[in-house]
Amino acid sequence: MMKLLRDEVALEKFMFSVGQKVVLVDDKWPESVKQLYLQLPVRDTVYVVRATRAGVRADELIMDLRRVLEQSLLLVGIYNPANNLGVEAGFAASRFRALDELKQAAVEEQEAVA
16 A cells, blocks of 8 residues: 555656646667657757656557556657557656756755855
8 A cells, every 4th residue: 555655656746737848857768669659859858748648668568467557748849650549659757857847956956056
């Protein structure tokens, strides 16, 4: 029960909404992702979220029943083909940070140095 609560708190950290500005902080794409996507976001670039939904990691085995659902983002300006079910592959929300969050961290860092 305690692990479930920790997982829920961790997921809330990466919850984004449509229209929110986000920055890619993790661009270490597995080879399987590079082959699946036509366009990938670029590290330290600001994007606008165009849709959110539950997703699974593309680099996990298809029949792995232990996969964990996580928030998946579609981004304005980044478009990829739909799969056989008509669903465009998104990007794990954990790879992004809110632009506002990063700006606040930068301000706090400057204040600590001053």
